Amino acid sequence: MTVENKSTRTLRGPFVLVVDSFTGTSGPQFTDGNAGAPSPKPFYDLSAAVLDAELAPGERSLPRMLTLGVGVGTPSLATKVFTQPQRLPKALALVRSLDEAGQPLTDVRVDESGPLGSKTNFTDSVFGVATVGQAEGNHAWKFSKTNYLPVWRQQVLNASNVTVIPGARLTRRATNSVIVTPIAGALASVRGGSIQANFTPGTFSQAASITFTPLTAQTLPALLPAGWSPLQSFWLEMSVEPLKPVGLNLRPSGPISTIETAALARWNETALHWETTQIVPGNGTNGLSVSVSSSGAYSLLIGDAAPLAPPAPQVGAELRASSAAMPNVAMLAASGTVDPASSPASRAAEMVTATAAVVVTNNSGPMPSGLILRGNVAESYRLSDGTRRQPPQYEHFIVGYQRPGDSALSTLRAEFPMRPLLLFGSEELAEASVKVDVLAPTPFTGGVIGSEGGLVASDGVRVLAGAGDLVSDQAIELRILDPANFADLVKNNITVLAGFELSVAGVASGRQLTARVEPPPTNGLLVLARVLYDRGLYGLQPLERLASDS
Template sequence: MRPRRSTFTAIVPVAVEGENPIHAQAKDGAAHTAADDVRVIRDTTAPSVDLTAPPALRRGQTAKASVVASDNLTGVARVTFHFGSQTIGPVLAPPFEADLVVPEGATAGQTITLTAEAEDGAGNVGHSAPHGVRVTTAGAIVGQVLADDTGLPVAGARVRMGTTETTSDEHGRYALPTDLPAVVLTAEKEGTTSVDRLVSVQSAVGTVPVDARLTALAPSGTYRLTRLTAQGLPGLLPLGWSPAAAFEVRFEGAAGAEMSVTVTGLGEVTTVHLAAYDRVLRAWTMRAGPLAVSDGAMTTTLPGAGSYALVRPDDEQVPAAAAGEPLAGVGMAALPDAATSTSTAIPATLPPAGGTAVGHLTVKDAPGVPSGTVVQAIVTETFTLTSGGVASEEKRMEDIVLYRSAGELEATVPITPSRSFETSELQSGKVHLDILAGREGVRGQSGGNAPVVLEREGVRLTVGQGALSSDLAIDLGVTAISPFVPRSATLVPLAEATLDFSGRELLLPARLAVPAAGATSPDGTYLFARVERIGGIPQMTVVAVGAVQDDMIVPQEFPGLPGIAREGRYVLYRVEAPLGFVGGMTTSDGAPLRAVVAATGSPATVLPFVALSGTDGRFLLPAVPGTVALQATVPPTAAHGEVQAQVTAGQTATANIALSGVVAATVSPAGYPRARWSPGRDGRSAS
């Protein structure tokens, strides 16, 4: 007989987490029995998931995310990663890893959430804690070149970084993109010394090297002996060393041989060491010492051409160096809160025609702070003219290297204001230096080729992708409304911001969004104006019309207005009166001419804006409805033209202006021809 098979089903409770034994027994009609045992695993516990990933990811790079997952019963069957909207996996076997790339459309500074989930053999799913990955860009370098004899910016200096080279702009600034962690910069200009800076580059921000101060070379001859100041050394000394004197020797033609040099004016210094700057090592090396100083003078032998310094250690804590070895320094120490400073300037007063004062800064009550510590000064210049106007320059920063002398930190720097006047033009002038206890090491955020968004005090700056050919430092500052900003009952300044594009002009306008807390209504009239200094006088030029969107006032495209494409100082206005525009072309002898266009008349009927016509001569100026008298000039020439236009609210009238007179200068994009003046300085201010 064939055996008869039957299937029996029973619901058996499995109450224990883990293995549960089940015993089954069958009995037939003849009382024969058979049995079997099975073990059933009850698994209701999800796997544990430990996710590891970098905190930041640069655009264009790939990074690894990894998971350690464990399950003590049914084992890990698969791991899946979620990076923003991306799903990566599943990964079916260890190692559980995923390659991360920045998603399209992600902006620098944005944080993308990364999570991982692991599924076991029973279908339980465990989740990792969320991990934020910040989107970054490559680093950028932004610095400035100054003239060591005046302290003023140097335009046209070459700044080299390996095979990459750029030049400083009219403000002495330069900017370079880089994805390297450390670089060597060399700044130089024909007829000056060259200065090196070793820079550790931070990613996603603009790294700010210590200012490079170039020294004019001594006159040509058989040899050229150029005196260097403590601020104008070819490379920074290690912390803890200070220069009693420094100089550069160049020979015309041949490299030159040994020469004897006598240095005087060393004051109460008793011993020094001779150090040479090694252009290959980019470091100061010990040549000889200690060398005795007698009556403020000493004589030594130089091995040949090069840059030399007579240096002193702060104390015995500074490591000694053998001849031929690089100097070593001590660790950095911050200036204590109790530190105080005093300053003087000689002479205290300079004539309007020009000159340079010598400023001396002393920092007291700073024990343990070594020579070579760098602080920063904010330089502000204002000039009251006999015409009643007030000329000024945009604030700038400059680095000052402090050195120990008689137990105190000291520095000597030149002070040369950047403008000059005829005596009859100037009533008074002031140059003010605010000394900061430290310096700006990084600036803004790198971007411009990649999109970047910055926010300060509720104000948001957005620079779109492709706005620059490479990623450079982009920065946003929010300030109080400047005293020179015009205002009236119908023209209300709401906010002021400074934009820094590393000296570049954007290929695509940026978006500057300001909270609409001061808006009277969503349908109000708003204008974004940029500060232009014409002859040193701050003037307001309208670059965009604003509108309220999502509780923010943002610029809108408007025919004839360029938008926010240039760095500088911007003011957002609310206009509480009807507004129109007048546009046209400025010409001379039928050819386009760049000029300054302004409405003339009483302040009650004229808006305080000017327009700068472009290379094509075209301009656009906001105006009060009615008959508007326009005047076009090209400072400081005699070129001049006038015309009248009938302006209607909400519309743009046309008015072309033909200028007559001798045009002896052209207008540059960064401003109009400027003179220089050097007023005096008393203490930390000049007047």
């Protein structure tokens, strides 16, 4: 038998055929179970016969053979097919929380404000992902975690698709604080003296603790308006607000000519925009004198050259974006370098951290600063004992800017750190590689399952959620992996049938999702296992034992 979608909307799995009644037969045989009360009825799970768990209008499932018992007369079945109910339109987004190196940062608090009010969520404990969003309209999110500096994202969501929000990179707060007294004052500097602050006597009414945390172009507390490049950025946290402005000297990461003016901007956490606090004339690569009057995140910015130039900044006003359009991604080309290209093995993260530089060229003409690109990170490790380890792939986002860079308006440059997830000593590691594919952002390709349950599927792997397994609507990503990646983890003639990565948050406490591989081997004993790769553990953790029949 097959199932054909004769409706005008796409039907989404799971797909279940329930036999209400039958004549001319003793009844269905080899069913997948019985459902309903007080009189249970036999059913068949047809989900495996529907590719990718969806039937478009007019589409037909693969055939499924039904076996009926012998009876008198012509067999006849009265059946019903059940699918996931049509969902009310909701505006959802998928977001990832990352650390300053672009690696997954888990259990990050997400405070959301949207058309229906405010709520709090947390990214998951494995990949640092969360499903956010309410109804169509403007949304804002604040990402925060103890000992990290917060990050904000804003987006207009619509109900027609799941929006992928650029990942929030949270920077670990600096641990070296300076105590400044009202009488003595103090000097403070970070990043090799490129950011210096002079707290003169009388700056504070009482002793104050000062924490300076440098930021990079990829770790700003919020995205900049298009057309602006950051040349020096930092968080300044003062336990007591100053009585008078604090003088700073900022050495830009790229030259600012004497005929250009830069803008010192502060992130306004209440209004959620960058606000100009000072306009500064350029002086080449020499330090620029500025002053700040309060704690916060600051960035020294330079606008793109004409015809990409944004509106001129005004002190006390919101920083405005360039009107230049972002390029057609089909016209982009990229090249990159990594410095250093290799490093000796080390358990110290800073010893195996390199800087990647990507230059993106628009073959159709100029493009403004602020282009967002996606980075897909894959890592592999070969240990001294001959075994291999491959942790899950993950994604991050990078932003390209005109400055610092060449003089061509058709190119943007992005720098970001590269670092392995797993750290080994030289006695353990033979070789490791970290590969980042820089790609244009793509639409969400996963599925959405709500608290009522549902199914996502890809290439023979099905993941099902029952009613109540998820606390709310969740965007779910299912990535198929090469089984050969896990050959080193099994012995004694055990075969790895399939491998996959499941990225989902919001699983209810005490509940779990169900995974199935189609078609299973006949008369087989199967184990569903999770790959452990954290805190020195690497191996398989059995989750469920299964058996298949003929």
